[in-house]
Amino acid sequence: MAESSVAMGSMRTVDEGRQQQPEYGRLMVEPEKCTGCRTCELFCSLKNHGEINPARSRIHVVRSQRDNVITTIPVVCQQCDEALCMAMCPAGALSRNLETYAVVVDTDKCLGCRTCVEVCPFGAPSVDPRTGKSDKCDLCGGDPTCVKYCSQEAIQFVSAEEESMTRKRDMADKYLEHLRTASTQAVV
Amino acid sequence: MSYLYGGKILRVDLTKGEIKIVPTERYASKYVGARGTNARLLYEAVDAKTEPFGPENIVCFGTGPLTGTTFPGCSRTDVMTKSPVTGLIGDCSFGGDWSVELKNAGWDHVVLEGKSPHPVYLYIRNDRVEIRDARPYWGLPNYEAQAKIRSDLKNENYKIVSIGPAGENLVTYASVHSNIGNSGSRTGIGAVMGSKNCKAIVVRGTKGIAVADPDAFLEACAEAHMHIRGTEAYAEYHEIGLLADELAYVQCGIECGGDAHETAPSFDGKFEYSDFNKRYGYKRTGCMGCPVHCMEAYNVPDAGATIISCELYPQLGAELRNYDELLWYRMVMQCHKQGVDNTSVATILQWLMTLWELGIIDESITDGYRMEWGNAEAIEGTFWNIVNRKGFGDILAQGMQVAADFMDDMITLEKRGGESTYYHAMQVNNNPMYGIVGRFHGQALAYSVGRRSDLISDLDMSEFGIVSAPIYPIWNDEEKQVFIEHETAEAIRLGGTPEAADPEGYKGKAGLVHDMGMTIGLPDTVGTCKWHTKFLYMYIDAPHYAKALTAGLGRTVSPEELVTASLRMRNLERALECKMGRRRENDTIPEKEFDKKVAHGYWKGKLGTSRAGLERMKSEYYLIRGWDLETGIPYKETLIEYGLGDVAQDLAALGILPGRTEGETARAMKDPTLAHILMDAEEKRSLAGRTTGGSGNGQESVADGEKAVVA
DSSP states (O other): OHHHHHHHHHHOOSOGGGGGGGGSEEEEEOGGGOOOOOHHHHHHHHHHHSEEOGGGOSSEEEEEOGGGOOEEEEEOOOOOTTOHHHHHOTTOOEEEOTTTOOEEEOTTTOOOOOHHHHHOTTOOOEEOTTTOSEEOOOGGGTSOHHHHHOTTOOEEEEEHHHHHHHHHHHHHHHHHHHHHHHHHHHHO | OOSSSOOEEEEEETTTTEEEEEETHHHHHHHOSHHHHHHHHHHHHOOTTOOTTSTTOOEEEEOOTTTTSSSTTTTOEEEEEEOTTTSSEEEEEEOSSHHHHHHHTTEEEEEEESOOSSOEEEEEETTEEEEEEOTTTTTOOHHHHHHHHHHHTTOTTOEEEEOOHHHHTTOTTBOEEETTTEEEOGGGHHHHHHHTTEEEEEEEOOSOEEOSSHHHHHHHHHHHHHHHHTSHHHHHHHHHTTHHHHHHHHHTTSBOGGGGSTTSOOOOSSSOHHHHHHHHEEEEEOOTTOSSOOEEEEEETTTEEEEEOTTHHHHTTGGGTOOOHHHHHHHHHHHHHHTBOHHHHHHHHHHHHHHHHTTSOOTTTTTTOOOOTTOHHHHHHHHHHHHHTOHHHHHHTTOHHHHHHHHHHHSOTTTTTTSOGGGGOOEETTEEOOSBOTTSHHHHHHHHHOTTSSSTTSOOHHHHHHHHGGGOTTOOHHHHHHHHHHHHHHHHHHHSSGGGGOTTOOTTHHHHHHHHHHHHHHHHHHTOOGGGTGGGTOOOOHHHHHHHHHHHHTSOOOHHHHHHHHHHHHHHHHHHHHHTTOOGGGSOOOGGGBTOOOOSSTTTTOOOBOHHHHHHHHHHHHHHHTBOTTTOOBOHHHHHHTTOHHHHHHHHHTTOOOOOOSSHHHHHHHOGGGHHHHHHHHHHHHHHHOSSOOSSOSOOOHHHHHHHHHO
């Protein structure tokens, strides 16, 4: 895995931090664990804006309750390798922080034009209602607050490699469970 | 007051369609917020003459300084009114996320006054407040009405608290409901809202809550979160909610409602809630900002989806001997949707089933339904008749007293066995009791003196723990033993005598009930969830709240001043109830419960509260509270001590203000563990003075009396 990312890094030089990308911590979200308590939103706004205001949080729990069945999905910046927000920002206000690998906003440069909001495939950034500037997750400088207070561990801070392996392991567990049930049924 | 508070109270006169803004500071400096400020708002608005359904009654929705913040359990809204059920204070609280939205819109309280000429809803978006037409939503059940309002406003972010058809139809024990499963159910708040023609309060807030020292506040909140997450109780509630508790309560006879009449068939584990949970539960969920997630989300094919927690498990199930899980599930969901108190419905059905079994009532009274234990047709049919005010349901909707009067007129005294049908009603001041029985002494006291004529908020949780631990389904023997030892030590510490920890004892129980009431007053004033306190063994206490408030408000708040505010609120509530006519004799349990042994389960044939024992516990409780032993009204000195001088004047003007003559009360107020010793001495004195006996349980100890002299 390390080799391939080195190879990719040498092909594309826009983002030198990517060479070390597997080492960086990233937010791994597991929506099936989330209960929708929005503790992450409360703490995020307090940490990053000094006030408690879910409307200004950089992470949002999107809740759907069609037919009263609840699904809750935390939506937060994925710090994409090829970050569209960064590429498309007309003011060049977004850049990669090489310490944390987070895409960060330079509010002095930001025009508040909402391009980042529009191009993001997740809808993760937003324009802060108070400042009129783009506002997005910067991983709290490498120590994300939301992770600490999620009692469900629905958001975890892990390396890219660890995240890949967790997802694969989850998949494998499901597959094994399926096999086990199938074999029990066959015996019965 | 710009920090932590929204800073404004919204007063809405629905008769005139006028809106008034009052600064929160006028109340918060003394009453902190939520239930505390609500109590003061209600005190200023209502008295003995106020008709609960009259335009002069008010409904107060209140949040506190920690509501909507990062403090765990930040989601509570306290709702207070003059209750159509008891004619006294009606009060309940609900969680979810409505309160968080209200605070973020910049409002601490919303007070509904008057009566609208047609159905309306209150629309709040930050500073914008409008009274809007609710005719398109009138008649819709809660889930549907809220979905339609949100869809009409084209914004899923609106948070709504509403009433269902039961509230519109003035079913006296109707509830208010927010989102899915967040109900303010007890004492008929929904009916009062219905009498004002107010369908809902719809809120969206984006203004935020300011904090004086964000870093210190974050640290204080983080500490509280981690404290909760470190408790043993958390580990269980977080995984399985209150399923294990409810199962234990049912099986050990604490939660056995239906056995009010002891010949009723016993609950013997025919319906395992945890099994139901395994089959249909699809998610754990909970309120905003809470690490516990005490609620279970269910989706049952054909029946639909809802959220269930706590008391909703046994009430319409085991307590009615209703073992049809789908019927139980449908009924719980319909209580949400139609907006009616699950507890009241269950207790009223239980009452009818008891009367049926005793041969007192028949089909001629019950609209043709055979009120046999667990009869599906009777349960469902009677429920719908209550909600829609049809036939006998129309009478039942007016409460137990009205229904008893009606039945007494229809049935001969002989057929009733010489008693009123009300004798069999499990109620306190007409408020249908939880299935939790008053045969456990501490719980009997909690029911009697409870702040809204029920026991929640004044529970003796040590007793609860000691009696239920032996059969707690998920613990091994050692775990049970450790827990019982812990609660026993706690009971002795607070009650001052080993008898406080003895389920068969009476002395010292008052200290426990008083302490729980005082502790629960803390989250109730700061606007967070009482379950995080020792109420559910998670032990968030005054220092946690004080630390967060100090950081958040930017001024020193001491744990002591919060405790004082809690006690001030309780005395204000009591004074208001006394103004409305409550006296010592109203602090009681149903006649039928006296000396009744537990009918089923682990404690079968044991316990039972005696009349003398209850009186003894009440006396100790009044001593600790600083209330007059004869009338139960707070002493002048007590009210003045808590800064309620104007309240004392009001009671004096009514000619009901007692003055304290001796020093016993002052000593018991300072040290509740002395109460049992002082009462022993008091009983001895009255024994010596009169030839007739005192009200003790005959176990007075000479040593205790001597200690009293020393103390």
